[in-house]
Amino acid sequence: MxxxxxxxxxxxxxxxxxxxxxxxxxxxxxxxxxxxxxxxxxxxxxxxxxxxxxxxxxxxxxxxxxxxxxxxxxxxxxxxKTVKLSTILIGHVIDTDVRDTVDQLNAMDNVTVTTMEVKFNNEEKSSGLITVEMALGLRNQVLNKINEIAASKDLLVINEI
Incomplete structure (x- = not known):
């Protein structure tokens, strides 16, 4: 073969x-x-x-x-063997330590944050488009982790854009 x-x-x-x-x-x-x-x-x-x-x-x-x-x-x-997932986080993305958010996702096995784009508005809030590459079969685990991180930082999540 x-x-x-x-x-x-x-x-x-x-x-x-x-x-x-x-x-x-x-x-x-x-x-x-x-x-x-x-x-x-x-x-x-x-x-x-x-x-x-x-x-x-x-x-x-x-x-x-x-x-x-x-x-x-x-x-x-x-x-x-890998898939990408993009999610938007809305709130105080910078103030709640964007590096910590990326590190928590990267700490998962077979998961890598490939991009993080942050936008500011005039209310001092920010939003972030985060793209994660992961092994097949990890989608639900990654979504759960993103939701867990967002809940702990009081961020709104828009999944799978």
């Missing part, structure tokens, strides 16, 4: 080599590795495209092993 993956790697020495260890350990054959260090995504990470051949069971174990290493898999065979 042939499988195409897109991994998201840090631009640090040895990251690519260590990400390839599960392929070696589980007996898969690398067909292609495209690693372009001059291109980074909005998270400052490098997407690495890998095409591999092997037994279906081994390829599934490779995916599990890579995820256990803390490496994000962005795509498997062209299908996204």
């Amino acid at each position: 042939r499988m195409d993956l897109v991994l998201e790697l840090s631009d640090t020495p040895g990251q690519l080599v260590s990400s390839l260890l599960p392929f070696k350990e589980l007996g898969a054959n690398l067909v292609t590795v495209i690693h372009q260090r001059d291109y980074k995504n909005e998270n400052g990470k490098i997407p690495v495209q890998i095409t591999v051949k092997g037994e279906k069971e081994n390829l599934e174990k490779i995916i599990e092993s890579i995820e256990e290493m803390g490496i994000r898999i962005l795509k498997v065979n062209g299908s996204l």
